[in-house]
Amino acid sequence: MTLDLNIMIAILAMAAATVFTRISGLVLIRHVEMDERRRAAIEAIPPAVVMAVIAPTAFATGWAETLACAVTAIVARRLPMLASVVVGVATVALLRAVGL
Amino acid sequence: MLQQSRPPGEPIVGEFLAGMRAIFPLVIAVLPIGLVFGAVAATKGLSPLETTLMSALVFAGGSQFVAMDIWSHPASWIGVGFAALLVNIRHVLMSASIGTKMQSFSDAKRYVAMLFLADELWAIAEFRAGSTRLTPAWYAGIVTPFYLTWVGSSLAGALLGAFLGNPAVIGLDFAFTAVFVVLVMGFWKGPETGAILAASGVASVAVHHFVPGVWYIAAGALAGLATALWQGRAREQAA
Numbered sequence: 001m002t003l004d005l006n007i008m009i010a011i012l013a014m015a016a017a018t019v020f021t022r023i024s025g026l027v028l029i030r031h032v033e034m035d036e037r038r039r040a041a042i043e044a045i046p047p048a049v050v051m052a053v054i055a056p057t058a059f060a061t062g063w064a065e066t067l068a069c070a071v072t073a074i075v076a077r078r079l080p081m082l083a084s085v086v087v088g089v090a091t092v093a094l095l096r097a098v099g100l
Numbered sequence: 101m102l103q104q105s106r107p108p109g110e111p112i113v114g115e116f117l118a119g120m121r122a123i124f125p126l127v128i129a130v131l132p133i134g135l136v137f138g139a140v141a142a143t144k145g146l147s148p149l150e151t152t153l154m155s156a157l158v159f160a161g162g163s164q165f166v167a168m169d170i171w172s173h174p175a176s177w178i179g180v181g182f183a184a185l186l187v188n189i190r191h192v193l194m195s196a197s198i199g200t201k202m203q204s205f206s207d208a209k210r211y212v213a214m215l216f217l218a219d220e221l222w223a224i225a226e227f228r229a230g231s232t233r234l235t236p237a238w239y240a241g242i243v244t245p246f247y248l249t250w251v252g253s254s255l256a257g258a259l260l261g262a263f264l265g266n267p268a269v270i271g272l273d274f275a276f277t278a279v280f281v282v283l284v285m286g287f288w289k290g291p292e293t294g295a296i297l298a299a300s301g302v303a304s305v306a307v308h309h310f311v312p313g314v315w316y317i318a319a320g321a322l323a324g325l326a327t328a329l330w331q332g333r334a335r336e337q338a339a
Contacts, residue, residue, distance in 0.1 A: 002147040006174040011150070013181030014167060015157040021188040022214045025195025037332045044328030045321060047287035048300040049190045050219075052320020053162055054280045055304035065274070072278045076285040081220075082125040088278030089132075093271030 064095035112237045119241020122228065126220040127249045130161070133275045134250050137164055138257020140273075144171045148258040155254035159247065160218060163187040165276055166314055183314040189321065194222045201229035209236050216243045218250075219283055292331055300324035 058069040072088035079087065134155070141151040158164055163184040170179055195214050202210050213236070221242055228234055287293060304320030311319075 003149055003153075004147075004175075006177070007146065007150050008153070010167075010175035010177040010180050011154045011157055013177040014154070014160075014163060014184040017181050017184035018158055018160045018163065018188050018191065019215060021185065021191035022195050022217045023211060025192045025197070026199045026210060026214055028192065029196045029199050037329075037336075040332050041325060041328045043193075044293075044296045044324050045193055046190045047284055047293055048296055048324020048328075049187075049317065049321045050280050050284050050287070051297045051300040051324065052304035052317045053166070053187065054277050054284070055301040055320060056308040056316060057277045058281070059301065059305050060309065065277070068271075068274060069277065069281050072281040073285055076282040080125060081279065081282045082129045084282045085129050085275055085278040088281065089271040089274050091271075092274040096271065 068092035115237035116241040119238040123242040134253025135257035139261035142261035151258040
């Protein structure tokens with residue numbers, strides 16, 4: 001059980017960044033009046049960010065990952081999150097096993 | 101603005117248990133992801149204590165995985181701190197949205213609740229707020245098991261990493277991507293969402309290919325935002 005000072009500082013920097021993002025939404029709604037256009041633009045950020053996080057895995061890693069993402073997206077329309085994730089993981093394991 | 105009395109029929113324990121029931125499937129889903137995170141952190145040279153502290157203090161899976169992706173020795177606090185800021189910028193919008201639905205929270209409780217905001221907790225709380233009043237006890241009921249599972253499974257993964265072997269063999273490394281694919285589908289509101297996702301995806305893949313680091317996340321977010329602004333302008337001109 002070691003605790004390196006450099007690593008601790010890195011962890012605290014990450015914690016400070018996440019606390020900042022989590023709190024600033026509350027501060028924001030106290031001070032900014034939202035018009036329709038601003039609201040639409042802000043609503044676009046969550047899907048855009050989540051997409052940006054997974055896109056390299058989904059489209060630029062290999063066929064197994066790309067196909068498993070597609071399968072997960074399709075089953076997510078019908079199944080709850082847990083079941084969709086299980087299907088996605090099983091799909092990627094299967095495709096990797098057959099050598100894709 | 102402290103709440104003096106709770107409405108009848110909503111005992112604090114009942115609300116807490118209802119929250120625990122609502123979050124249960126997501127607790128099961130986050131368990132393997134925490135295990136994988138712990139195992140990945142171990143391969144990057146983090147001790148079990150350091151891994152557990154990161155999960156407990158940061159409590160944001162996406163940014164923790166991205167940090168492992170760019171982890172170096174010695175750890176660059178500017179690099180991982182900035183990456184956490186970029187990856188979690190969506191929390192600004194999430195807390196702004198859920199913050200308008202916390203009328204039964206005192207000011208202090210609102211801020212404490214925000215410290216425990218994660219995609220899964222936020223989504224389930226938004227869902228609850230759509231049908232009934234969001235209470236602090238119910239929110240504590242979803243946060244407690246989810247937080248403990250994330251921290252506990254990270255520790256277990258760090259300790260068992262050597263036994264789990266390469267998580268890619270059984271596809272567990274894909275669980276995090278799969279959760280985010282499900283979240284993307286949850287954001288779908290029609291063709292306009294499709295254009296935003298396409299712009300974000302193309303920008304992200306292109307920047308990821310040519311630029312080292314985590315700039316691809318900011319690039320995708322900005323491309324999606326620009327697309328939404330362009331759509332808004334096109335709508336106004338058509339009207």
